[in-house]
Amino acid sequence: MAGNSEILEGLEREEESDDLFEFGDDLELNQFDGLPYSSRYYRLLQERKTLPVWKYRHEFMTLLENNQILIVSGTTKTGKSTQIPQWCAEFCLSAQYQHGVVVCSQIHRRQAIDLALRVADEMDVNIGHEIGYSIPLETCCSNDTILRFCTDDVLLREMMSDPLLEHYGVVVIDQAHERTVNTDLLLGLLREVLLQRPELRVVVLSAPPASDTLLTHYGNVPCLHLDAPCAGEVIHSNSSSAESFYSALRLALEVHRSREPGDVAVFLASEQEVVCACNILTKEASRMSVSLGELTAVPLCPGHTGMCPPITESPQKSRRVFVSCSQSEDLFWLVDTITFVIDTGVEKRLVSVYNPRVRASSEVLRPISQCQAEIRKRLTGSTGKCFCLYPEDVQLPAEIPPRILESNITSTALYLKRMEMAGIGHCDFISRPDPEGLMQALEELDYLAALDNDGNLSEMGIIMSELPLDPQMAKALLASCEFDCASEMLTIAAMLTAPSCFIDPPVGMVTEVMLCHMKFQHPEGDHFTLINIYNTFKRSQKEPYFSQEQWCEEYFLCCDALQTADAIRAQLTDILKRIELPISEAAFGTKTNTLNIKRALLAGFFMQMARDVDGSGNYFMLLNKHVAQVHRLSGYGAKAHKLGLPEWVLFHEYNLSDNNCIRTVTQISAQAFLQMAPQYFFCNLPPSESKEILQHILDRDRTGNARTKPQPAAIETKTEEGESHDRCVIQ
Numbered sequence: 001m002a003g004n005s006e007i008l009e010g011l012e013r014e015e016e017s018d019d020l021f022e023f024g025d026d027l028e029l030n031q032f033d034g035l036p037y038s039s040r041y042y043r044l045l046q047e048r049k050t051l052p053v054w055k056y057r058h059e060f061m062t063l064l065e066n067n068q069i070l071i072v073s074g075t076t077k078t079g080k081s082t083q084i085p086q087w088c089a090e091f092c093l094s095a096q097y098q099h100g101v102v103v104c105s106q107i108h109r110r111q112a113i114d115l116a117l118r119v120a121d122e123m124d125v126n127i128g129h130e131i132g133y134s135i136p137l138e139t140c141c142s143n144d145t146i147l148r149f150c151t152d153d154v155l156l157r158e159m160m161s162d163p164l165l166e167h168y169g170v171v172v173i174d175q176a177h178e179r180t181v182n183t184d185l186l187l188g189l190l191r192e193v194l195l196q197r198p199e200l201r202v203v204v205l206s207a208p209p210a211s212d213t214l215l216t217h218y219g220n221v222p223c224l225h226l227d228a229p230c231a232g233e234v235i236h237s238n239s240s241s242a243e244s245f246y247s248a249l250r251l252a253l254e255v256h257r258s259r260e261p262g263d264v265a266v267f268l269a270s271e272q273e274v275v276c277a278c279n280i281l282t283k284e285a286s287r288m289s290v291s292l293g294e295l296t297a298v299p300l301c302p303g304h305t306g307m308c309p310p311i312t313e314s315p316q317k318s319r320r321v322f323v324s325c326s327q328s329e330d331l332f333w334l335v336d337t338i339t340f341v342i343d344t345g346v347e348k349r350l351v352s353v354y355n356p357r358v359r360a361s362s363e364v365l366r367p368i369s370q371c372q373a374e375i376r377k378r379l380t381g382s383t384g385k386c387f388c389l390y391p392e393d394v395q396l397p398a399e400i401p402p403r404i405l406e407s408n409i410t411s412t413a414l415y416l417k418r419m420e421m422a423g424i425g426h427c428d429f430i431s432r433p434d435p436e437g438l439m440q441a442l443e444e445l446d447y448l449a450a451l452d453n454d455g456n457l458s459e460m461g462i463i464m465s466e467l468p469l470d471p472q473m474a475k476a477l478l479a480s481c482e483f484d485c486a487s488e489m490l491t492i493a494a495m496l497t498a499p500s501c502f503i504d505p506p507v508g509m510v511t512e513v514m515l516c517h518m519k520f521q522h523p524e525g526d527h528f529t530l531i532n533i534y535n536t537f538k539r540s541q542k543e544p545y546f547s548q549e550q551w552c553e554e555y556f557l558c559c560d561a562l563q564t565a566d567a568i569r570a571q572l573t574d575i576l577k578r579i580e581l582p583i584s585e586a587a588f589g590t591k592t593n594t595l596n597i598k599r600a601l602l603a604g605f606f607m608q609m610a611r612d613v614d615g616s617g618n619y620f621m622l623l624n625k626h627v628a629q630v631h632r633l634s635g636y637g638a639k640a641h642k643l644g645l646p647e648w649v650l651f652h653e654y655n656l657s658d659n660n661c662i663r664t665v666t667q668i669s670a671q672a673f674l675q676m677a678p679q680y681f682f683c684n685l686p687p688s689e690s691k692e693i694l695q696h697i698l699d700r701d702r703t704g705n706a707r708t709k710p711q712p713a714a715i716e717t718k719t720e721e722g723e724s725h726d727r728c729v730i731q
Helices: 004-020 039-048 052-067 080-094 109-123 150-161 181-196 210-220 244-258 271-285 329-334 370-380 410-421 435-447 461-468 471-481 486-497 509-518 526-540 547-554 560-576 591-603 635-643 671-674 679-686 690-701
Strands: 069-073 102-105 131-135 138-139 147-151 168-173 201-206 222-227 233-236 262-267 295-298 318-325 338-343 346-353 361-369 385-388 609-612 619-621 627-630 648-655 662-669
Touching: 039 109, 052 069, 052 080, 052 222, 069 210, 069 244, 080 102, 080 109, 080 147, 080 168, 080 201, 080 329, 102 109, 102 150, 109 131, 109 147, 109 329, 147 150, 150 181, 150 295, 150 410, 150 648, 168 181, 181 201, 181 410, 201 210, 210 222, 222 471, 233 619, 244 262, 244 271, 244 318, 244 338, 262 370, 271 318, 329 370, 338 370, 370 385, 385 547, 410 471, 435 471, 471 486, 471 560, 471 591, 486 526, 486 560, 486 591, 526 547, 526 560, 526 591, 526 635, 526 662, 547 560, 591 648, 591 671, 619 648, 627 635, 648 671
Parallel strands: 069 201, 069 222, 102 147, 102 168, 131 147, 168 201, 233 385, 262 318, 262 338, 295 318, 338 385, 361 648, 627 662
Antiparallel strands: 131 138, 346 361, 609 619, 609 648, 619 627, 648 662
């Protein structure tokens, strides 16, 4: 690689010249944009040199030149996430970008944006030009971008059109220790890409001990171990996980009353607890003496849009309490004022349940990993205090459990099938998915007509993979194009993909919030209610006296979530137009439109049908023979005692831990289900009274020639025995 030796030889000279530089001298030219460096560049350069990663710069560049894969192991605040991508950009520049530029994946949108802004500042270039970022629904890049930060899902989708990532010379995978599904997929697929592109370099940034697992997986590859920042005083307690939430809040308030300077970081179990804790802390702070100074609760939670305000300098005589949860440790890389850390030591994770034929999710409370615990302890530096609200001798798991072992992997299976078509037929998983879960995923894709008779992607499957939706929702959206209700289905898909627009009722206002939300309820079900909310939200844009934020506040709805849904809807609309699928005019409210929306929903979600077995809301699910209640926030849950519940419903989600509830429920007729469900799916349903009722309806319709004829889009589909049927439309 031409020029690499010159960079390596010049590193020591550069550091010597940096030390001798005085601000009165002529400014050097920036190698990336050809302009003179600003004085700020040199100030930031002195800060960069104090980072633990800096002393490994020469060693890193040598290893990068001589190895295809390089692992860098270090905790938060070592500087690896800001410095290493810059050094990779220098490496690509030395080769005149003949092998490509640099991309750095992150697991959080917020992290990708913040790192891009910081690195652009340190490199003294413009954001959106030499340095850029790409996150879902937002891109800030140009043809001149030589270092791009993006979320791991964005990079995966880019591989669909560029499977060998030929645009890049170096791929940096950050936060590999978090073991997200997308990051694990990237790490597995890149092994195959490296075989076909020997000039490509892959740098994996991780935290110990997860880096040891990666080293074992990749074999004889170099691993650069960075010195960890010193931890301060660590104090353990014997609190149980049941009382750790309030213990953490009491401790945060006691720290504030002690008047010891410094900000506080509190780690709770879930995003819901973060929201609740911020409300409590804000309320308690208003009651405190003014002499203690201002106490500000700052939610730092990646999963919720709009929950992460910009991190700025803390005002004098003010203390910030950063309230966070799992997967948020790396968001603290820019906060240098943390003196106290309060760690509850537990997290809530939503996991998929893979008992035979049970497709459900459950929220599990469990201890954090040693990896997370160590990162949190080192956020305070050597002079701070970390209060661990769990016993010192508690046994924490060494690493964060891989998400791919706990998630519904139907989307993953669809993506891998698409990559097979692109020539990347092997994914070298660090942790292989459960075989039963993989078989269920392929079975579901088969039911959705995403696979052909040979197990490859069908034409329908190819189009489904183009949509950034789960396969069931993608199939429902494509079906809506045939049923002339694409406009309404776009809204449903966007609302269910975005974070929930419903705000949890504040204490004492449950009834008032419920009454507000009931104004939007639609008699046909919750999917139709979501359309009502979105349409009313859009009309509020034209309201001369209220902003959208005021309108949402009045109706206890989340404005950020609705704005995200609006952006997702626009993105999905663009995709449908790009692949030249028809988008009908909105006709919401008509009888025909209502029927067509239900047909489109059934095309994707026929596996999620349930029947009220006793008229009291005990819904028996056809696929897994479990019984569940309608969630209390459902429109049917609110009016159950007044109007009664429908016998047959389609539901979007089944959660075991949430009081064994089905959520987002819409009334469906048995005849519509029989029309839309594939015959081979219906035949494979386990025996039950509900199936017998459906079979009776089917037999009666056949003998009476009263069954609804298939729509024109219907084609024949297979059964297990190979017979042909015409019952399933939109195949």
